Amino acid sequence: MSTARLGALLAIAMSACKGAPPPAPPPAAPVATATRADAPAGSGARARKSASVDTMFGTTVPDPYRWLEDGSAPEVKAWAAAEDRTTRAWLAEQKDRDAIAERVKSLVYIDADSPPIRRGKREFFERRARDREKGVVMWSEKGGEPKALLDPLAIDPEGKTSLGVWVPNDDGTKVAFALKENNADEATLHLIDVATGARSTIDVIPGAKYATPSWTPDGRGYYYTWLPVDPQIPVSERPGYAEVRFHKLGADPKTDVVVREKTGDATTFVQAELSHDGRYLFLTVSRGWSENDLFVRTMDLASSPGSEGPGKKRGFVPIAAGQAHRYRVVAFKGRLYLATDDGAPRYRIFAIDPNKLAREQWKEIIPEDRQAVIVDHRVIGGRLALAYTVRATSALRVFELDGRAVRDVPLPVIGTASALVGRDDDDEAFFAFSSFTFPPEVRATSIKTGATRVHSKSEVPVDPSLYSVEQVEYPSKDGTPISMFIVHKKGLEKTGDHPTLLWGYGGFNVSITPTFRPGIYPWLDRGGVFAIANLRGGGEYGEAWHQAGKREKKQNVFDDFIAAAEHLIKARYTRPDKLAISGRSNGGLLVGAALTQRPDLFGAVLCGVPLLDMVRFHKFGSGKTWVPEYGNPDVQSDFAALHAYSPYHRLTPGTRYPALLMLSADHDDRVDPMHARKFIAALAEASAGGAPHLLRLEANSGHGGADLRKATVEQATDETLFLLATLNFHSRDERARPAGSDG
Secondary structure (H helix, E strand, O other): OOOOOHHHHOOOOOOOOOOOOOOOOOOOOOOOOOOOOOOOOOOOOOOOOOOOEEEEOOEEEEOOOHHHHOOOOHHHHHHHHHHHHHHHHHHHOOOOHHHHHHHHHHHHOOOEEOOOEEEOOEEEEEEEOOOOOOOEEEEEEOOOOOEEEEOHHHHOOOOOEEEEEEEEOOOOOEEEEEEEEOOOOOOEEEEEEOOOOOEOOOOOEEOOOOOOOEEOOOOOEEEEEEOOOOOOOOHHHHHHHOEEEEEEOOOOHHHOEEEEOOOOOOOEEEEEEEOOOOOEEEEEEEEOOOEEEEEEEEOOOOOOOOOOOOOOOOOOEEEEOOOOOOEEEEEEOOEEEEEEOOOOOOOEEEEEOOOOOOHHHOEEEEOOOOOOEEEEEEEEOOEEEEEEEEOOEEEEEEEOOOOOEEEEOOOOOOOEEOOOEOOOOOOEEEEEEEEOOEEEEEEEEEOOOOOEEEEEEOOOOOOHHHEEEEEEEEEOOOOOEEEEEEEEEOOOOOOOOOOEEEEOOOOOOOOOOOOOOHHHHHHHHOOOEEEEEEOOOOOOOOHHHHHOOOHHHOHHHHHHHHHHHHHHHHOOOOOHHHEEEEEEOHHHHHHHHHHHHOHHHOOEEEEEOOOOOOOOHHHOOOHHHHHHHHOOOOOHHHHHHHHHHOHHHHOOOOEOOOEEEEEEEOOOOOOOOHHHHHHHHHHHHHEOOOOOEEEEEEOOOEOOEOOOHHHHHHHHHHHHHHHHHHOOOOOOOOOOOOOOOOO
């Protein structure tokens, strides 16, 4: 993720105060307005229940809110709209809204650039200016003044169209790019001429949900992954129809050559990438986030690209197939450089002769590092540039092509660096860097000499020197040591009553590392504590760490998170009624499981775009592609594990559940909003006590949220208000008090 997309890092923006009063009852839940299906209730009311029930492998599985799965039904739309109105009315009544919104706005509206991409004599980067609602793709001749190339608001002044992937061709004359309605995953590929700014009316390709164009060296076409847009094919089944195609510029996309036909398996991904020199076309067939097959086709440079369909004699040859491991490859000067966790859960690098692909002929050149995980490798400036994760922080290292170490790229502090960005024949490489207390920068480094400089940086209205970051280790339920970052104001006394926000993810081999999160500063300024736990299921400590938190071992992730909460309490940072948890997507499943398994441990929960019905997740959105990660509910052994922790099914009538703000998006085509709707309805039925349980719907928004900054400010403000109210954290802001001031 580039620094230009800072909105994704501003999921939470809080404002609260030191010296909070003794515990008091939480704000009352919104008053129920109706209970009939034709007069939808606000939060706190009882949605109607149906008699829907399934019997799965001898287990009775009631599903009284199945009617809420159909988001297109008028009844469901009316119910959800009423919930949203009630939520927004409740939030509007909370005090300090204007002050909080202004502070959040000052943190969100900042300048930020992504690392530049050099193609030919031109540079391309994404700029998010402080006075703009969305990022703009810029270009310049080297050393020249940047010019706007792709401005989503110029394309759609209403702001409902978002910019997806964008890829320049090798000489920088054209850019293939994707547009997405309502920031959903579904996308359409387009083409723009850089010099004239003219967009092609011919090169328009729907079905680009998973497409990342891979250009031929001559810039006359690209390979991409295509999905059907036929509404008769369920969204959950569409990945099984994915094809790799070749598009020749100026040709009707309907005539694009199919290079790799569909797999017929909706749990797989297919993707192709052409090497920089055009000699090798690599095909990856992924099964989840733990394994993939890797194939190569040696290209006949005298032939027209894409002329060899899947039935031709010279097809793809396997490099590695049928193994439960991951493989990533780059090519340079007649050699393949392959990273794999096969025999090395933290990854190692092999050099391979393309004419000798047998496994026994691979040559290991960079062995596994027992303390670090290789997360990216590429050739830049004729050398291997590797990105590592070391104890959930970043390291960048440069090696010769034979594996001899050259140097570490200097980083300013412990934090998060992107992989180096550059070409195999270009000496200068760029990377983005930030940390909890280090605002985003883009740095440039010479692969040849190691000289490093600041290319661009963001100015943020905070003083990071006032804050402390520590990394601690605590035991999980089974004794496994788990690392956690804790951020707070310097001089914080461990009194056991500081409002604390604990954030987590734990899945899909994703590493959660220290990044600059401007939105946490109002929280920290007033004595709050912010914590991130590096849970199993993530990638921070290699593939074994990932495996320890997936499928039938998913409960380990929840145990790790609950143990993090218990550690924060035991270490006297906070207490249960002052402890909030937050997570989105797979992290939404995490906090949903924590809420239902340990409702006594938390005072408030922020749950964003979550999976919560784990018995039916595979029937909606992109659910089938997650079966390798979670398991298949239609398989008895998997069902038993999924049903045991499924938050929707774990709710127990008469339980005092903590306050919950459920955050959903009306155009989320990845995780269907049915999860949020069903869970809120079931929680209102099950919960005892008066804690608010609210459903907030973001309009014109996909799984990643709305990409308008004003929407980011509004949502962050609402999350802040919810936490302030439900944690009773309302005392003065000490951010700018002069010495000796009595406030």
